[in-house]
Amino acid sequence: xxxxxxxxxxxxxxxxxxxxxxxxxxxxxxxxxxxxxxxxxxxxxxxxxxxxxxxxxxxxxxxxxxxxxxxxxxxxxxxxxxxxxxxxxxxxxxxxxxxxxxxxxxxxxxxxxxxxxxxxxxxxxxxxxxxxxxxxxxxxxxxxxxxxxxxxxxxxxxxxxxxxxxxxxxxxxxxxxxxxxxxxxxxxxxxxxxxxxxxxxxxxxxxxxxxxxxxxxxxxxxxxxxxxxxxxxxxxxxxxxxxxxxxxxxxxxxxxxxxxxxxxxxxxxxxxxxxxxxxxxxxxxxxxxxxxxxxxxxxxxxxxxxxxxxxxxxxx
Amino acid sequence: xxxxxxxxxxxxxxxxxxxxxxxxxxxxxxxxxxxxxxxxxxxxxxxxxxxxxxxxxxxxxxxxxxxxxxxxxxxxxxxxxxxxxxxxxxxxxxxxxxxxxxxxxxxxxxxxxxxxxxxxxxxxxxxxxxxxxxxxxxxxxxxxxxxxxxxxxxxxxxxxxxxxxxxxxxxxxxxxxxxxxxxxxxxxxxxxxxxxxxxxxxxxxxxxxxxxxxxxxxxxxxxxxxxxxxxxxxxxxxxxxxxxxxxxxxxxxxxxxxxxxxxxxxxxxxxxxxxxxxxxxxxxxxxxxxxxxx
Ligand code: SF4
Ligand code: SF4
Ligand code: FES
Numbered sequence: 342x343x344x345x346x347x348x349x350x351x352x353x354x355x356x357x358x359x360x361x362x363x364x365x366x367x368x369x370x371x372x373x374x375x376x377x378x379x380x381x382x383x384x385x386x387x388x389x390x391x392x393x394x395x396x397x398x399x400x401x402x403x404x405x406x407x408x409x410x411x412x413x414x415x416x417x418x419x420x421x422x423x424x425x426x427x428x429x430x431x432x433x434x435x436x437x438x439x440x441x442x443x444x445x446x447x448x449x450x451x452x453x454x455x456x457x458x459x460x461x462x463x464x465x466x467x468x469x470x471x472x473x474x475x476x477x478x479x480x481x482x483x484x485x486x487x488x489x490x491x492x493x494x495x496x497x498x499x500x501x502x503x504x505x506x507x508x509x510x511x512x513x514x515x516x517x518x519x520x521x522x523x524x525x526x527x528x529x530x531x532x533x534x535x536x537x538x539x540x541x542x543x544x545x546x547x548x549x550x551x552x553x554x555x556x557x558x559x560x561x562x563x564x565x566x567x568x569x570x571x572x573x574x575x576x577x578x579x580x581x582x583x584x585x586x587x588x589x590x591x592x593x594x595x596x597x598x599x600x601x602x603x604x605x606x607x608x609x610x611x612x613x614x615x616x617x618x619x620x621x622x623x624x625x626x627x628x629x630x631x632x633x634x635x636x637x638x639x640x641x642x643x644x645x646x647x648x649x650x651x652x653x654x655x656x657x
Numbered sequence: 658x659x660x661x662x663x664x665x666x667x668x669x670x671x672x673x674x675x676x677x678x679x680x681x682x683x684x685x686x687x688x689x690x691x692x693x694x695x696x697x698x699x700x701x702x703x704x705x706x707x708x709x710x711x712x713x714x715x716x717x718x719x720x721x722x723x724x725x726x727x728x729x730x731x732x733x734x735x736x737x738x739x740x741x742x743x744x745x746x747x748x749x750x751x752x753x754x755x756x757x758x759x760x761x762x763x764x765x766x767x768x769x770x771x772x773x774x775x776x777x778x779x780x781x782x783x784x785x786x787x788x789x790x791x792x793x794x795x796x797x798x799x800x801x802x803x804x805x806x807x808x809x810x811x812x813x814x815x816x817x818x819x820x821x822x823x824x825x826x827x828x829x830x831x832x833x834x835x836x837x838x839x840x841x842x843x844x845x846x847x848x849x850x851x852x853x854x855x856x857x858x859x860x861x862x863x864x865x866x867x868x869x870x871x872x873x874x875x876x877x878x879x880x881x882x883x884x885x886x887x888x889x890x891x892x893x894x895x896x897x898x899x900x901x902x903x904x905x906x907x908x909x910x911x912x913x914x915x916x917x918x919x920x921x922x923x924x925x926x927x928x929x930x931x932x933x934x935x936x937x938x939x940x941x942x943x944x945x946x947x948x949x950x951x
Contacts, residue, residue: 410828410848411828427829502813502852502853502855502869503853503858503865503869505869505872506855506865506866506868506869507862507865507868510865544708545858545861545862546858546862546865547858548853548855548856548857548858548865548866548869549704549813549814549853549857550813550817550852550853551741551813551814551816551817551818552813552817554817554818554820555817555818555819555827562818564818567708568704568707568708568711569711571707571708571709572708572709572710572711575708575709575710580709583861584860584861584862585858585861585862586709587861588705588860588861589705589706589708589709590709591705592700592702592703592705592706592709593706593709593710595700596699596700596702596706596717600698600699600700601668601671601672601699601700602668602669602672602700602703604668604669604672604673607860608860611860611861612860612861615863622902625939626673626898626939629898629936629937629938629939630673630675630936630937631673631674631894631898631937631939632673634672638671638672640696640697640698640699641696641697642697642769644767645697645720645767645768645769646699646717646720648766648767649713649716649717649720649763649764649767649769650713652763652766652767653710653712653713653716653763654712655710655711655712655713656712657711
């Protein structure tokens with residue numbers, strides 16, 4: 342048997358508007374999961390303690406919470422492992438981040454579901470239905486393998502740095518689902534989807550903090566899906582339609598002209614109006630030598646690169 | 658004999674943050690490192706070329722790896738983003754022989770050398786934050802940082818995804834802390850040291866980016882830091898060049914000098930101040946220089 346102090350975030354709006362923390366001592370077998378630990382507390386010490394769960398086997402995605410600040414699925418995390426990882430005797434438990442708490446560890450998931458729905462998370466095939474089902478090759482399905490594994494647990498959403506700064510960002514899970522359909526050969530809405538996912542708060546709002554790839558308990562790698570959606574957007578002719586896309590386009594232009602990033606091109610190309618309005622900042626940058634020469638640098642063997650840019654085919 | 662590396666400073670250190678490149682080059686002999694130039698290397702494409710043209714992104718990065726292979730040395734970087742992109746490409750082709758073959762076909766077609774998959778990519782911080790690295794610093798008999806309170810700022814892409822980076826625990830990194838302490842500084846600890854600086858979207862979504870950098874800037878200020886130090890020139894731009902904008906947007910003052918990692922080392926080892934070119938910083942570093950006594 343092991344003993345653990347669980348320091349739990351409490352919020353009971355029917356009693357008080359203020360949240361507080363409560364410590365529980367728990368004696369438990371050494372292989373107890375965090376979810377079972379909380380359920381044991383609920384059973385033996387405080388019946389009002391609330392957590393959302395269902396499958397208890399990492400499938401339904403409902404039990405995500407923070408253990409010592411790190412988002413995990415409570416049912417696939419053992420208390421002793423958390424203690425070992427963080428070298429502590431106490432496990433601090435909190436609701437997932439980027440959500441409003443409803444009660445204790447239960448949060449209001451409505452914004453998450455709304456964003457999920459906003460990406461049209463279903464196939465919209467083109468043309469009349471075939472007599473039998475629409476067949477997909479193993480190879481084509483393999484391309485969506487990771488994204489298809491998402492259980493909508495919101496662990497990625499909980500840690501997304503862009504979301505913390507902009508609650509309207511559609512977020513990693515919804516975009517992973519976006520790719521799961523935009524990349525499906527049976528879908529007939531690739532162009533429309535490229536448009537849908539790349540406006541404000543979409544693909545280009547991801548700041549590449551990589552938390553989503555790190556935290557996803559299912560190996561979905563949402564950031565990689567976002568990258569693939571960017572590729573689809575470019576293929577579908579959206580390379581100039583948003584400041585984020587133009588930013589990426591400026592990298593390609595720099596690559597072609599000199600092989601290295603040309604920052605002089607980057608700013609005005611990304612957002613010409615803002616670049617114009619931001620002249621005082623540009624002057625300050627220049628004063629500190631941060632405005633590079635407008636004559637692009639040229640790497641050796643630039644021809645190789647220019648030829649690669651012509652030859653390499655994109656197959657997303 | 659000095660340890661040789663193919664030196665990949667990345668675009669930012671060569672252009673808008675020249676002080677980082679200059680300091681690294683000046684520091685290298687003191688650390689027994691020889692930096693070999695890579696004149697035919699391209700930009701790593703950051704996340705941008707990856708987003709626009711994923712296959713091209715991979716091919717360009719493998720081309721860089723192949724150049725280091727031809728030189729017979731591993732790559733050393735001084736940028737989080739370059740480290741991630743080069744390592745990621747390296748991992749992708751090392752783990753998938755068919756993919757490597759496809760990429761090499763493209764390289765050979767344009768007359769570039771195919772990659773055999775034998776090289777590694779490391780960051781200066783990683784090279785120095787090991788026992789051997791720290792002993793290189795010790796050999797210099799550090800003059801020390803005189804108790805300077807330094808807030809370590811890792812940023813994201815040197816830590817995550819750990820499956821690609823893997824040097825240390827992304828949730829409890831310690832390499833910068835080890836260096837700060839070894840150099841005679843004090844660590845000002847704060848939670849947001851591994852959160853995002855927002856830089857990748859600062860041109861397209863400035864307000865969102867500045868709300869991100871606010872978290873680390875305000876926390877390091879509240880931790881009583883004399884300065885921040887970062888191993889990434891993009892984090893440096895976000896925290897230094899954009900700091901006044903972040904102050905205006907978030908309605909608060911940070912007044913936080915931000916040092917590049919090699920500058921912190923240079924200060925401790927007594928590197929010529931002129932080389933480190935602190936004039937290029939947007940937030941003055943006077944109080945840092947005063948504390949260290951240079
Ligand atoms: S992508 Fe991963 S972390 Fe995000 S909701 Fe899906 S399973 Fe959960
Ligand atoms: S990589 Fe992008 S989507 Fe993923 S957590 Fe970071 S900002 Fe959010
Ligand atoms: S209870 Fe279903 S995932 Fe944890």
